[in-house]
Amino acid sequence: MKRAFFLPYLFVVFLGVGAVRLQAEETASPSENLSFEQIDNFRNERKYTEIIAALQPEDLAGKAGDLGKDVDQLYALRALAHQVLKEGGEAEADYKRALTESPDDGRNSLYWFGLAENYRMNLNDPAAALSAYQRTVDLCFQRAYTTGWLPIQATISAVDILCSESKFEEAQSLLQPYDGLIESIPPVWQIKLLRASAEVYKGQGKEEEANARFQKAQDLEGKPESTP
Numbered sequence: 330m331k332r333a334f335f336l337p338y339l340f341v342v343f344l345g346v347g348a349v350r351l352q353a354e355e356t357a358s359p360s361e362n363l364s365f366e367q368i369d370n371f372r373n374e375r376k377y378t379e380i381i382a383a384l385q386p387e388d389l390a391g392k393a394g395d396l397g398k399d400v401d402q403l404y405a406l407r408a409l410a411h412q413v414l415k416e417g418g419e420a421e422a423d424y425k426r427a428l429t430e431s432p433d434d435g436r437n438s439l440y441w442f443g444l445a446e447n448y449r450m451n452l453n454d455p456a457a458a459l460s461a462y463q464r465t466v467d468l469c470f471q472r473a474y475t476t477g478w479l480p481i482q483a484t485i486s487a488v489d490i491l492c493s494e495s496k497f498e499e500a501q502s503l504l505q506p507y508d509g510l511i512e513s514i515p516p517v518w519q520i521k522l523l524r525a526s527a528e529v530y531k532g533q534g535k536e537e538e539a540n541a542r543f544q545k546a547q548d549l550e551g552k553p554e555s556t557p
Contacts, residue, residue, distance in 0.1 A: 365396040377410040401431035417451030438468040462487040497532040
């Protein structure tokens with residue numbers, strides 16, 4: 330089985346561009362003259378309104394050709410900017426357009442995750458978030474990408490939603506695929522999965538199983554290698 334290990338902060342760089350620090354006079358250029366690298370660097374600088382201003386008009390097909398990027402990447406970057414700015418409707422529309430335009434299942438799983446986060450954090454739609462998290466996990470498993478940060482974080486987020494709705498049996502079924510993989514996962518993610526599993530057992534009234542998982546997570550937290 331192909332395995333890959335990544336840290337959760339890599340989600341914010343899912344477009345795969347190695348941004349460089351710009352000089353002040355470069356970032357001050359008119360938005361129509363900016364390169365994709367310059368626009369993407371606004372994300373590193375947390376200048377999300379500048380990203381949206383640079384990625385106009387509404388239909389980005391022509392802009393993608395000018396910038397030498399796939400159009401789904403532009404929609405996804407603009408979606409992320411809207412998401413961070415709590416503009417949930419605009420983020421949803423851009424993520425859906427990115428999914429429509431994307432030729433790549435690897436990018437699709439990231440777009441579904443962004444859409445799920447937006448449903449959960451901005452649009453207060455746990456049912457839609459749950460569906461999008463599950464779609465993220467399904468796409469990752471189809472690519473045999475089972476133990477990386479993306480499917481694990483999507484699973485944990487979905488479990489959290491189900492636990493908040495007291496749907497503990499459904500939550501346990503989402504965690505089940507990791508039962509045989511836990512030892513092959515980096516400790517930082519083992520801890521998160523163990524804590525999620527403990528919460529499920531606690532909700533089911535299985536205190537002994539819950540305490541065993543909480544204790545194992547605590548033991549792992551005491552190891553230096555559990556630090557990301």
